[in-house]
Amino acid sequence: MAILKTEQLTYTYSPGSPFEKTAVDHVDIEINKGEMIGVMGHTGSGKSTLIQHFNGLLRPTSGKVFLDGEDIWADKKKIRDVRFRVGLVFQYPEYQIFEETVFKDIAFGPKNMGLDEADIKKRVTETAYDIGLTEEMLSRSPFGLSGGQKRRVAIAGVMAMQPEVLILDEPAAGLDPAGRDAILSYIRKYHEKTGNTTLIVSHSMEDIASFADRILVMNSGKIFCFDETKKVFARSEEISQIGLDVPQITKVFDILKRKGIDLGREVYTVGYARDLILDVLKSKGGIG
Amino acid sequence: MLRDITLGQYFPGKSIIHKLDPRTKIILTILLIVMLFTGDKLICLGIGAAYTLMAVLLSRIPVKMFVKSVKPILPFLIITAAFNIFIIDKGDVLFHWKAIKITTGGINVSVFMIIRIVLLVAGSSLLTYTASPITITDAIEKLLSPLKKLHFPVHELAMMMSIALRFIPTLIEETDKIISAQKARGASIDSGTLRERAGNLISVIVPLFVSSFRRADELATAMECRCYNGGEGRTRLRQLRTSACDYIAAAVTVMFLAAVIAADKML
Ligand SMILES: Nc1ncnc2c1ncn2[C@@H]1O[C@H](COP(=O)(O)OP(=O)(O)O)[C@@H](O)[C@H]1O
Ligand SMILES: [Mg+2]
Numbered sequence: 001m002a003i004l005k006t007e008q009l010t011y012t013y014s015p016g017s018p019f020e021k022t023a024v025d026h027v028d029i030e031i032n033k034g035e036m037i038g039v040m041g042h043t044g045s046g047k048s049t050l051i052q053h054f055n056g057l058l059r060p061t062s063g064k065v066f067l068d069g070e071d072i073w074a075d076k077k078k079i080r081d082v083r084f085r086v087g088l089v090f091q092y093p094e095y096q097i098f099e100e101t102v103f104k105d106i107a108f109g110p111k112n113m114g115l116d117e118a119d120i121k122k123r124v125t126e127t128a129y130d131i132g133l134t135e136e137m138l139s140r141s142p143f144g145l146s147g148g149q150k151r152r153v154a155i156a157g158v159m160a161m162q163p164e165v166l167i168l169d170e171p172a173a174g175l176d177p178a179g180r181d182a183i184l185s186y187i188r189k190y191h192e193k194t195g196n197t198t199l200i201v202s203h204s205m206e207d208i209a210s211f212a213d214r215i216l217v218m219n220s221g222k223i224f225c226f227d228e229t230k231k232v233f234a235r236s237e238e239i240s241q242i243g244l245d246v247p248q249i250t251k252v253f254d255i256l257k258r259k260g261i262d263l264g265r266e267v268y269t270v271g272y273a274r275d276l277i278l279d280v281l282k283s284k285g286g287i288g
Numbered sequence: 289m290l291r292d293i294t295l296g297q298y299f300p301g302k303s304i305i306h307k308l309d310p311r312t313k314i315i316l317t318i319l320l321i322v323m324l325f326t327g328d329k330l331i332c333l334g335i336g337a338a339y340t341l342m343a344v345l346l347s348r349i350p351v352k353m354f355v356k357s358v359k360p361i362l363p364f365l366i367i368t369a370a371f372n373i374f375i376i377d378k379g380d381v382l383f384h385w386k387a388i389k390i391t392t393g394g395i396n397v398s399v400f401m402i403i404r405i406v407l408l409v410a411g412s413s414l415l416t417y418t419a420s421p422i423t424i425t426d427a428i429e430k431l432l433s434p435l436k437k438l439h440f441p442v443h444e445l446a447m448m449m450s451i452a453l454r455f456i457p458t459l460i461e462e463t464d465k466i467i468s469a470q471k472a473r474g475a476s477i478d479s480g481t482l483r484e485r486a487g488n489l490i491s492v493i494v495p496l497f498v499s500s501f502r503r504a505d506e507l508a509t510a511m512e513c514r515c516y517n518g519g520e521g522r523t524r525l526r527q528l529r530t531s532a533c534d535y536i537a538a539a540v541t542v543m544f545l546a547a548v549i550a551a552d553k554m555l
Contacts, residue, residue: 018299057468080474088472095462096469098494108491112474143498157473 001069002030003197004054004086004165009063011049023049025221026063031165031199036191038208038229039201041218042243047201048091050218051167054199055086067165084113087163091170091201093154094147102128102145102153103138109161127160130193131186148179155183159190166191167199172207180207206247209233209268217244233266249273298420304533305347310419310427312534316541320411323545324404327552333403335551339544340407340414349417357413358406365405369398421453423526430528443519451507459500466495 011024023046031037041047052058053065056072056079065072072082087109090096099105103124110120128138131152137145142153155171171187172180184200188211191198202208208215215232217224219242225232232239236246236254246254246268253267263280267273300306305313320343324336344354378393415424429446436442467477475488 052468055472057471080476080479083472083474090465090469090472093469095499096466096473096491096495098491098498108470108475109473112476161474 001033002066003033003068004031005029005066005069006053007064007066009050009053009065010061011053011058012061013049015061022061023221024053027221027223029216029223029226031197033197034195035197035213036188036211037197037199038205038212038215039199039218040203040205040208040215040244041224042203045218046221047203047218048169049221051088051169051199051201054165054167055088056082057088084109084161085163086165086167087158087161089155089158089166089168089171091173092151093157094150097142097150097154097157100141101139102133102142105142105153106138106156106160109157113161123160123162124156127156130190131156131159132182148175148183151175151179151183152186155187162194163196165197165199167201169201170203171200172202172204184208184211204245205233205239205250205268206245209247209250210271217242229268230266233268236266297417299349299353299417300420301348301418303346303348303418304537305343305414306418307531307533308418308537309528309530309534310423311431311528312530312537313415313419314424314427314431316537317412317415319541319545321408323541323548324407324411326545326548328400329552329555331551331555332548333400335544335548337403337407339541340411343414344410347414347418349414353417354410354413358409361405361409365402369402372398372401422450423528425450425453426524426526426528443522447519455503458503459496462499463492463496466492 006027006029009024009027010022013019013021013023025046027050039047039051049058053060054067056065059073067082067085072079097105099108106124106127107120110123115123124138125135128135133149133152133156137149142150145153151171155168159166168187172183175183184207187198187200200208200212205215209229212229214227215229216226217232217239224239224242225235233246233250236250240246249270250266250268253263253273256263263276265276267276308316320336320340323339324333326332344351373390373394374388376391376394376397377389378391379396380392381389382392382395383390419427425446428449429442432440432442432445470488470491471477475491476484477488477492478485480488
């Protein structure tokens with residue numbers, strides 16, 4: 001059963017003005033419970049616009065969005081509940097922080113849900129731990145933290161609502177490589193721990209290649225492809241043609257293939273590449 | 289949403305009006321205001337209306353946009369007109385009941401005022417629709433430059449204005465984004481009780497201030513890195529130039545103005 005589904009979803013910004021722009025164009029997708037989905041596409045391909053429909057922040061110009069089989073716009077009054085069930089972390093979420101302490105900021109979402117004090121406290125401390133914030137930080141002002149730490153506070157603020165679906169828009173954008181790896185691995189651990197449905201938006205395949213079950217590639221507001229990770233990477237050439245960066249290791253293997261050394265499989269993580277090379281060498285009796 | 293407000297929005301285009309030098313457009317707008325408020329005969333207003341209509345049509349901007357620009361002031365117009373109708377006691381009495389007295393004079397004044405203000409708003413919207421905010425501030429700086437002799441900080445004023453104008457869309461975008469982000473955390477900002485909304489407003493205002501200060505800081509650094517030290521000896525990227533069009537437009541406007549004055553004095 002699909003937890004999220006769209007039907008001919010279309011969204012046009014400023015319709016009827018000279019700045020009219022159809023950012024999402026007749027999109028049909030289905031996302032299953034517990035999946036880890038990567039959403040890719042170059043800047044302006046409509047990723048952010050698409051995901052803001054999943055929690056009802058944007059209302060489709062035409063088409064429908066279903067959460068657990070129900071049209072989320074069937075009853076306008078229930079849209080706030082949809083926002084608690086589908087958590088959305090915006091791009092550069094650290095700019096939405098406003099409370100005096102880290103604790104209070106993470107508690108903002110749960111408080112809006114109307115939970116009681118004890119429950120809020122439990123959720124905040126738990127989530128802070130899950131995203132790698134220390135207990136000591138909870139009482140500090142968020143404005144004194146580093147960029148990467150602020151980002152974690154903002155992500156924790158959405159995670160603490162314990163949404164069934166967690167959507168993160170470019171969670172690693174603008175971070176240094178270490179910070180990027182840390183955030184992505186916390187998100188992945190959280191997904192494994194809770195088993196919730198997670199969507200990660202990124203324009204870099206490197207970020208999501210190693211752990212997405214399926215990848216949705218957007219191009220000019222339309223679905224370019226939506227398939228299992230390895231099948232998407234089998235089309236790495238087409239994907240680099242629409243302006244996306246293929247992981248470096250995939251590029252290396254593409255070049256090898258062009259030079260006549262075809263290892264017969266799609267490679268998109270370094271670990272897998274190592275195993276594959278070792279396998280091939282073994283079968284040729286090179287090592288053993 | 290917020291970004292749908294059209295006040296001061298620039299619509300790029302290639303019409304004659306777009307091509308006019310922004311300095312000309314500012315002066316002509318001032319002349320239009322003079323034209324609209326000269327004389328109190330119907331014919332004067334008719335000439336002013338014809339002039340505004342001609343300019344609007346020449347700009348090739350959808351008439352819809354002008355209707356949109358007038359809409360926000362309609363409530364004020366209607367209220368003021370109502371006051372005028374009831375208060376002014378001049379000419380023939382049309383209706384009299386207890387303290388309420390409506391006269392032809394009152395109706396006259398109200399109708400004139402409504403038409404004048406509508407034309408005024410439409411005419412000045414034409415300026416902001418056809419000239420980008422940056423060229424308008426450039427033009428204002430140029431037009432006010434004689435005041436520099438009196439040590440009036442013309443350049444600084446223009447710079448402040450262009451920075452403010454430059455950041456309006458950015459701030460609107462930013463506000464939109466922060467509102468969305470807080471809504472995603474369940475804040476009720478455009479729904480819910482007044483108390484909830486007021487409380488949640490803090491969650492928008494604080495981040496907005498934080499980011500405005502950050503932007504101001506970044507901009508100051510960027511300007512200093514480029515050795516900005518005021519208007520002294522500064523050259524411009526966009527040079528303002530007048531062409532034959534400007535003189536023709538000015539001539540036509542002066543003719544209309546003369547017609548209004550003549551009509552007022554002679555007829
Ligand atoms: N608020 C907006 N108003 C008008 N156009 C917008 C707005 N947000 C995005 N767009 C346009 O919609 C298109 C898709 O944008 P977006 O969804 O942000 O893409 P992505 O997240 O993939 O970079 C872009 O062409 C962008 O310019
Ligand atoms: Mg985006």
